[in-house]
Amino acid sequence: GPGGGAALENANPLIYRRSGERPVTAREEDDELPDSIDDREIFDLIRSINDPEHPLTLEELNVVEQVRVKVNDAESTVAVEFTPTIPHCSMATLIGLSIKVKLIRSLPERFKLDVHITPGTHASEHAVNKQLADKERVAAALENSHLLEVVNQCLSARS
Amino acid sequence: GAGPEGQCGRGSSQSGRGLVQGRGLPPPPPMAGTILLSPGPGWSCRAVLGEGHQRTVRRVAWSPCGSYLASASFDATTCIWKKQEDGFECVTTLEGHENEVKSVAWAPSGTLLATCSRDKSVWVWEVDEEEEYECVSVLNSHTQDVKHVVWHPNQELLASASYDDTVKLYHEEEDDWVCCATLEGHESTVWSVAFDRSGERLASCSDDKTVRVWRRYKPGNEEGVACSGTDPTWKCVCNLSGYHTRTIYDVAWCHLTGALATACGDDAIRVFEESASSDPRQPTFGLAAHNSPRRAVTLHCSASVLRTSVEAEPSRKKRPRVSFSKHMSLMARAVFPVSFLE
Secondary structure, eight states: OTTTTSOOSSSSOOOOOOOOOOOOOHHHHOTTSOOOOOHHHHHHHHTTOBOSSSSSBTTTTTSSOGGGEEEETTTTEEEEEEOOSSTTOTTHHHHHHHHHHHHHHHSOTTOEEEEEEOTTSOTTHHHHHHHHHOHHHHHHHHTSHHHHHHHHHHHSOOO | OOOSOOEEEEEEOTTSOOEEEEEEOOSSTTSTTOEEEOOBTTBOOOOEEOSSOSSOEEEEEEOTTSSEEEEEETTSOEEEEEEETTEEEEEEEEOOOSSOEEEEEEOTTSSEEEEEETTSOEEEEEEOTTOOEEEEEEEOOOSSOEEEEEEOSSSSEEEEEETTSOEEEEEEETTEEEEEEEEOOOSSOEEEEEEOTTSSEEEEEETTSOEEEEEEEOTTOTTOOOOSTTOOEEEEEEEEOSSOSSOEEEEEEOTTTOOEEEEETTSEEEEEEEOTTOBTTBOOEEEOOTTOHHHHHHHHHHHHHHHHHHHHSOOSSSOOOOEEOTTOOEEOTTOOOOOOOO
8 A cells, every 4th residue: 555664644443333234124125215315324434444554444434434425315415524533644545535436336426425534633624625526536546556556456356 | 317428518600600508417438528620401511520639528618710619528638729721739738737628718808718727727828829738827726626717808808717616807017817706605616707798797606595686886986996906896787596406517708799697507598687777886697688679689599509509519319409488498418518609
């Protein structure tokens, strides 16, 4: 990962237990009824994203939590707050970008996505949030093949 | 799913002759960086300019005379294309910006061009009768990414909009281009600006979900607004807030009717008109409503431009919808740029 042999910023992160699989309801099994997208579904999409530095998922590091996901299917909006493990985490933009890309690739086009840092948990949260909210900056960044590769590694399923 | 790709930059010809779309689709090649001339109802695609750019084409602009097309790209260059009998030829490539060029604009005189970039700078270029382009100024006034540049309708005055939340104005003073005004007030990135027909007012739109109208006060003005030296002061005289629910990416000011149109990330295009009783020092604008034939003309003008630009976008999944809501805000998919055909 980035940094090569350099020491990790947060060498001993707290690790959180994963929540279990979601039980399938009868309504969900009925193909005639449309499924509306809810907080849990968004959380399921992002919980297994790999942290860029540690061999752990964002859920295991508590960077993402279901309670910090807010979906409004009727208004086609999704808001995700993520909590960097330390206030000066230099990976915050990359993590936010990975969350954003995962949602862009997974959700219908109608959804408007808002990915931002949990207030009060990062020294540069305004600057990071502003970059993540700028769709032109996100698009231009993803045209950088090296950055795209790093993001794709975060999004790949671990064996 | 939805993607940041497929954004559409467009420019309209001053004489209404040609509609151009710059398309930024991601690889696979050879579609990346392609410029298409004018698909749409009653229009036929005349040319595909696929060889000029290696990355997203962000904006295109016709020269005032209509013979040249400038294209600004994320590949950090601006190409100048000249119309030939059988197509377009790239006559020069303007280099110098360090990274993505976001906008390009021709001055009404046709001899000046401006570009702006994520490298925070605005460049002014001069072109002579031999079609030679020369950079005459690099302006480093903004502290962040510059999103858009636009020229005053009848003076050599340039405006720029930036991620640093300001609008800046520039003119030539004793052979040097300088920043002569900074318009502060927006609380987030300013995405675009537009002058009204007279050039005495400017509208700006922002990620803060507002449109602000600014008015120029010259030294010695009767309202007693203070000016520094010989430079006019620009004051914010109207703040349109509460109408837009997401980032406003573009604003256009119709030089025929005085109407303002906005392109918003909430998938709507809105048209605003100045109230009949509006005071120039504190103008009031309201959303255009059903009942006047004047509005119908404005909307028809907007609708034909917008329908063309929306339908011209290559359809990734569904065809974009254009319909009229009861408040006459036109609904279109992820509207990015908007402009009026004159």
